[in-house]
Amino acid sequence: MSFKDNIVSSFIALENEVDTESYVHQLRNKALADFERQGIPMRKEEAYKYTSLKSLFGKDYTLFPKKETAIEYKDIKKYLVHQIDAYRVVFIDGIYSSHLSQTTHDKFDVCLMSSALSHPKYSSVIQKHYNKLAGNDGLSSLNTAFAREGAYIHIKKNIAVEKPIEVVYFSTGNEDHLMVQPRNLVVVEENAQVQIIERHQSLTDNAVLTNVVTEVFADKRAMVDYYKIQNDRLNASLIDHTNVEQQGDSEVRLHTFSFGGALTRNNLYFYQRGEHCNSLLNGVTIIEGKQHVDHSTLVHHTSPNCESYQEYKQIFDDKAVGVFNGKVLVDKVAQKINAFQQNNNILISDKATINAKPQLEIFADDVRCSHGCTIGQLDEDALFYMQSRGIPKKEARALLMYAFANSVLESVKIPEIKARITKLIALKLNVEIGFDL
Amino acid sequence: MSKYTEEQLEKELKEKEYEYGFYTDIESDTIPIGLSEEVIRIISAKKNEPEWMTEWRLESYRYFMEMEEPEWANVHYEKPDLQAISYYSAPNKKPKYNSLDEVDPELLNTFERLGISLEEQKKLAGVAVDIVMDSVSVATTFKETLAEKGIIFCPISEAIRNHPELVKKYLGTVVPQKDNYYAALNSAVFSDGSFCYIPKGVKCPMELSTYFRINQAGTGQFERTLVVADKGSYVSYLEGCTAPSRDENQLHAAVVELIALDDAEIKYSTVQNWYPGNAEGKGGVFNFVTKRGLCEKNAKISWTQVETGSAVTWKYPSCVLKGDNSVGEFYSIAVTNNFQQADTGTKMIHLGKNTKSTIISKGISAGKSQNSYRGLVKINPRATNARNFSQCDSLLMGNECGAHTFPYIENSNSSSKIEHEATTSKIGEDQIFYCNQRGIDTEKAIALIVNGFSKEVLNKLPMEFAVEAQKLLEISLEGSVG
Numbered sequence: 001m002s003f004k005d006n007i008v009s010s011f012i013a014l015e016n017e018v019d020t021e022s023y024v025h026q027l028r029n030k031a032l033a034d035f036e037r038q039g040i041p042m043r044k045e046e047a048y049k050y051t052s053l054k055s056l057f058g059k060d061y062t063l064f065p066k067k068e069t070a071i072e073y074k075d076i077k078k079y080l081v082h083q084i085d086a087y088r089v090v091f092i093d094g095i096y097s098s099h100l101s102q103t104t105h106d107k108f109d110v111c112l113m114s115s116a117l118s119h120p121k122y123s124s125v126i127q128k129h130y131n132k133l134a135g136n137d138g139l140s141s142l143n144t145a146f147a148r149e150g151a152y153i154h155i156k157k158n159i160a161v162e163k164p165i166e167v168v169y170f171s172t173g174n175e176d177h178l179m180v181q182p183r184n185l186v187v188v189e190e191n192a193q194v195q196i197i198e199r200h201q202s203l204t205d206n207a208v209l210t211n212v213v214t215e216v217f218a219d220k221r222a223m224v225d226y227y228k229i230q231n232d233r234l235n236a237s238l239i240d241h242t243n244v245e246q247q248g249d250s251e252v253r254l255h256t257f258s259f260g261g262a263l264t265r266n267n268l269y270f271y272q273r274g275e276h277c278n279s280l281l282n283g284v285t286i287i288e289g290k291q292h293v294d295h296s297t298l299v300h301h302t303s304p305n306c307e308s309y310q311e312y313k314q315i316f317d318d319k320a321v322g323v324f325n326g327k328v329l330v331d332k333v334a335q336k337i338n339a340f341q342q343n344n345n346i347l348i349s350d351k352a353t354i355n356a357k358p359q360l361e362i363f364a365d366d367v368r369c370s371h372g373c374t375i376g377q378l379d380e381d382a383l384f385y386m387q388s389r390g391i392p393k394k395e396a397r398a399l400l401m402y403a404f405a406n407s408v409l410e411s412v413k414i415p416e417i418k419a420r421i422t423k424l425i426a427l428k429l430n431v432e433i434g435f436d437l
Numbered sequence: 438m439s440k441y442t443e444e445q446l447e448k449e450l451k452e453k454e455y456e457y458g459f460y461t462d463i464e465s466d467t468i469p470i471g472l473s474e475e476v477i478r479i480i481s482a483k484k485n486e487p488e489w490m491t492e493w494r495l496e497s498y499r500y501f502m503e504m505e506e507p508e509w510a511n512v513h514y515e516k517p518d519l520q521a522i523s524y525y526s527a528p529n530k531k532p533k534y535n536s537l538d539e540v541d542p543e544l545l546n547t548f549e550r551l552g553i554s555l556e557e558q559k560k561l562a563g564v565a566v567d568i569v570m571d572s573v574s575v576a577t578t579f580k581e582t583l584a585e586k587g588i589i590f591c592p593i594s595e596a597i598r599n600h601p602e603l604v605k606k607y608l609g610t611v612v613p614q615k616d617n618y619y620a621a622l623n624s625a626v627f628s629d630g631s632f633c634y635i636p637k638g639v640k641c642p643m644e645l646s647t648y649f650r651i652n653q654a655g656t657g658q659f660e661r662t663l664v665v666a667d668k669g670s671y672v673s674y675l676e677g678c679t680a681p682s683r684d685e686n687q688l689h690a691a692v693v694e695l696i697a698l699d700d701a702e703i704k705y706s707t708v709q710n711w712y713p714g715n716a717e718g719k720g721g722v723f724n725f726v727t728k729r730g731l732c733e734k735n736a737k738i739s740w741t742q743v744e745t746g747s748a749v750t751w752k753y754p755s756c757v758l759k760g761d762n763s764v765g766e767f768y769s770i771a772v773t774n775n776f777q778q779a780d781t782g783t784k785m786i787h788l789g790k791n792t793k794s795t796i797i798s799k800g801i802s803a804g805k806s807q808n809s810y811r812g813l814v815k816i817n818p819r820a821t822n823a824r825n826f827s828q829c830d831s832l833l834m835g836n837e838c839g840a841h842t843f844p845y846i847e848n849s850n851s852s853s854k855i856e857h858e859a860t861t862s863k864i865g866e867d868q869i870f871y872c873n874q875r876g877i878d879t880e881k882a883i884a885l886i887v888n889g890f891s892k893e894v895l896n897k898l899p900m901e902f903a904v905e906a907q908k909l910l911e912i913s914l915e916g917s918v919g
Contacts (some may be wrong), residue, residue: 046509050847155594347851350818356846358857365833365863375848375855 003025003057004039007032008057010063011145018148024117027131031144038138047137050323050355051294056237056263061179061209065093065172071203073100076170079201084416085399086197087165093172094180096149107159108192113150125154129187133215133243133271140205140241144215147183150212150302153194154185155222160193164414167196171236173204184214188222195225202236202413214242218250219275226252227417228266231259231424234289241267248274250305255412256283257421258293259428269298272306272334279308282408284421286401286428288317289313296325299341301334313405316352324356328371332363346378346404397428470523474498477625477699480525484594484629487601493609497624500615504702507618511841512778512811513748517688517723523660524626558790583641589634593661596632603634607665611694611731611757619690623659628693630660635670635701644899646675661710662693666701666736673704675902687712688723695730695738699760702737703730708902710909711746718805721748728752734760734789741897743906744771744779753811755784758792758820765794769893772910773806773838782812782843783828787820787853796827799891802838803914809841814855816848823853831861832890834883834914884911 011032018025040057041048071092072220080088087110090100096112103110109122116122117130134140151167171178188194202208218224230238238261244252258264270279285293299308316322328339345354358371378400386396402425412418426433469476477498481491506516567778583590589600596604614624689711697703705728714721724747730738740754756765767783785794794814802808810829831840842859859887863885872882887910888895895903 335836345848347848347853350821350850350852352851353847353849356844356857357846358842358844358846358859359830360842361839362831362833362860362861363836363839365836365838367833367861367863369861371842371857371858371859373844373846373855374845375853377851377854391889413703 001191028145031141031162033134034141053379061177062175065175081416086163089167091169109154111152113152116152134213143181143211146181150183152185154187155192155194157189158191164195167198169200171202171208173206177207179209182212186216188218190219191221193223197227199229202233205235207235209237211239216244218246218252220247220250224252226254226257231263236261237263240267246272246277249276251278253280258285263292265294267296275303275305277306281310284405284408285314287320290319294323298327301330301337304335312343313408315346317348318375319351322354327359330362330364335364335366337367339369343373343407345375354382398431445474471520494625497614497621501621510751510780512749514779530644535695544704584637587636593630594630611729612727619725620692623690623692627659627661630662633664635666635672636665638669641672644673658689660691665696666703668698669700671702675706677708691726693728697732697736697738699734704739707742709744713746713777716775724750726752728754731757732763735762737764739766741768745909750779752781757786759788761789762791767796768897769798770894772801773808775804777806780809782810784813787816787823791822793824798829800831802840803834805837809840811843813845816853818849821852825855827857827861834861
């Protein structure tokens with residue numbers, strides 16, 4: 001059975017379980033049609049020129065896993081940023097796990113997409129925001145067609161959420177090939193502030209494909225601090241679509257840490273709709289083996305006096321493949337924009353590959369836009385200097401790589417995440433040093 | 438700088454129409470419009486080409502028929518109707534001139550208005566000019582001087598007849614017939630162009646130069662240029678373009694192939710000033726060119742271009758760095774004004790070890806124009822220690838134009854270093870203020886700043902062109918600052 005046929009028959013199965021009269025289901029029908037028309041993106045499409053999804057979608061995926069979860073807190077503890085007190089929304093094989101989650105709160109909503117989509121209490125927010133930002137490309141449509149679960153985060157006006165919200169998706173490996181399609185919606189009203197940590201993790205080596213869509217709406221003067229930690233097993237693939245809309249004076253910061261997974265594709269799209277917006281897109285990628293990480297970013301400046309800042313630091317070893325496809329689009333009316341985009345890459349092995357395409361499309365004249373892209377190696381002189389002072393080669397290399405990635409880490413606001421990432425880097429580089437020298 | 442003064446500039450601003458827009462009335466020998474195997478056979482027969490050449494053209498035509506016009510470029514235009522073009526047009530009175538006196542006086546007059554009087558050219562600077570007027574060379578100078586050194590510099594049609602072994606060996610090796618849509622078309626119907634061969638170890642003593650112009654209404658121009666630098670030789674080749682103004686769009690689909698064998702060096706400079714269309718975006722030349730060079734061991738190819746004309750420009754002078762230690766360079770200034778569109782850049786394909794490439798691209802957009810840089814730097818796994826430096830700067834004037842950058846960087850080995858940087862900005866108000874304060878008016882200040890912005894590229898041009906190019910920049914941008 002081809003992937004498309006599987007999707008169509010699964011959709012019929014889905015229709016037996018959900019309310020087919022609802023507003024959301026109309027969106028599903030339309031999205032399914034969009035998907036059927038476009039299918040899975042092929043390499044001849046410019047956006048997927050360097051990333052082939054063919055083998056990924058060649059497998060026979062189960063879209064609805066069996067509902068059995070025997071996961072205990074101790075099984076997942078190490079994947080959580082457990083050192084800090086946080087609100088937690090935990091999903092097991094795409095299904096909400098109430099006993100692992102911690103969502104006690106008032107004044108704002110951290111709950112499930114499934115209840116948000118069905119409960120009339122949320123319908124005004126859903127109608128206003130849901131699927132307003134997600135693209136109608138093949139894969140986003142596929143997600144919309146099957147969307148029924150995920151995190152729903154709604155922060156009301158003037159509220160600063162006091163602790164981070166951690167959204168974690170686990171897959172248990174009950175199925176040989178599992179495909180999950182979580183759907184997240186984050187609405188942050190005026191003057192509100194929130195920190196979010198998102199992670200997708202498989203607990204066994206069975207193949208899992210995650211096709212996730214997240215929509216983030218930041219209203220005036222809102223602040224959103226979003227962290228994506230991607231350090232999955234070698235049979236787990238992730239296709240992430242994150243769409244962010246910003247109103248005037250808002251600030252959205254998004255960090256992506258890609259340390260593992262068979263294939264990771266991050267579609268990260270920012271749309272600035274008001275003046276004085278500030279967007280920050282940072283990323284660190286360190287991969288080896290045959291892993292493949294593809295970052296595709298877009299910052300669309302539609303209003304004057306805004307800023308955007310992108311910095312992606314990437315290190316590739318063995319036969320790893322990296323793709324960076326960054327685009328800054330400045331509309332004619334968006335004067336006085338300051339847009340910066342930087343992509344630095346280190347190739348450690350001769351078999352590793354990096355394909356970069358940093359693009360600028362500028363229609364306004366009074367702007368400052370610059371981008372830089374480098375591909376290089378570790379500085380031999382610096383290595384020699386450290387070795388001559390008694391630091392073994394392996395550690396010296398690790399230190400240099402850490403220093404390379406450090407400028408991104410410095411903008412991480414949650415110290416525990418910074419510590420966690422630092423530890424992950426040390427683990428990745430196979431050294432036992434703390435980098436807080 | 439030239440003696441070009443402010444007053445002159447001002448005067449030119451007033452007479453804004455394209456200054457080289459005139460039409461020489463020479464009877465032309467034009468074949469019926471349209472494209473078919475028959476037309477190709479006629480072209481080939483008219484040029485007394487040998488059998489193999491006719492076959493080569495027909496083969497290209499067959500490839501062409503299977504292809505579709507590409508649409509990925511960031512330009513918008515009405516596709517030219519290839520069946521409405523006459524594929525061959527040669528000035529009718531075509532005796533072999535021995536001296537300038539025999540040349541049609543009207544033709545000479547044309548050249549004078551273009552500012553390239555042959556007599557002057559001959560005496561000046563030692564530039565040998567191979568003039569292509571409507572596809573066929575009518576005058577070649579300095580041939581004898583060059584012949585002494587063993588250098589062959591002649592129209593390609595002549596080379597096909599007189600040096601078939603060289604042409605056969607190299608034609609289509611860098612840009613294959615089926616490379617792309619317009620290259621295939623060119624291979625099928627090319628009317629003429631230049632051929633240049635520099636023998637082993639010879640340094641060409643003068644700058645070789647060719648002027649291309651489109652003269653006859655409704656005739657497309659399809660030149661084919663082939664430059665072969667044999668081992669250890671050096672040549673600097675200049676190409677300049679001006680075209681009379683026409684209301685309908687004219688298609689220009691040239692192919693340029695450079696071959697630098699071991700230790701050879703080729704410098705190829707272009708000043709392109711085809712008719713860009715009027716201020717409303719009507720008319721203008723479509724410039725769809727395929728230019729590529731192949732570097733063998735220790736060879737070097739350097740492209741320099743100043744693009745100020747054409748309604749739509751679509752070209753990527755590229756280097757295939759095949760041999761170890763070879764070097765590729767690309768220096769470009771692309772200026773677009775009014776409704777002009779340019780999608781230009783380069784490809785550097787690193788195949789050999791220790792290969793180096795440098796890309797300096799300056800885009801200046803004004804009016805309602807769109808200016809794109811599109812480039813590829815590809816480093817093969819075998820190309821260890823490859824080095825690339827790219828810099829693309831864009832300058833925007835006015836808020837209705839656009840500047841775009843599409844750099845592709847593909848690296849697959851760990852010993853290569855690649856740097857790419859790009860900036861987009863406008864002319865700083867403080868810079869203009871500084872000039873104003875010192876008594877330089879705004880228009881002149883802009884010219885000054887643009888010249889400074891483009892200096893890195895202008896410096897790479899041969900002397901004669903550098904002056905002309907500076908002048909072109911100023912004229913192209915006049916009136917663009919409000």
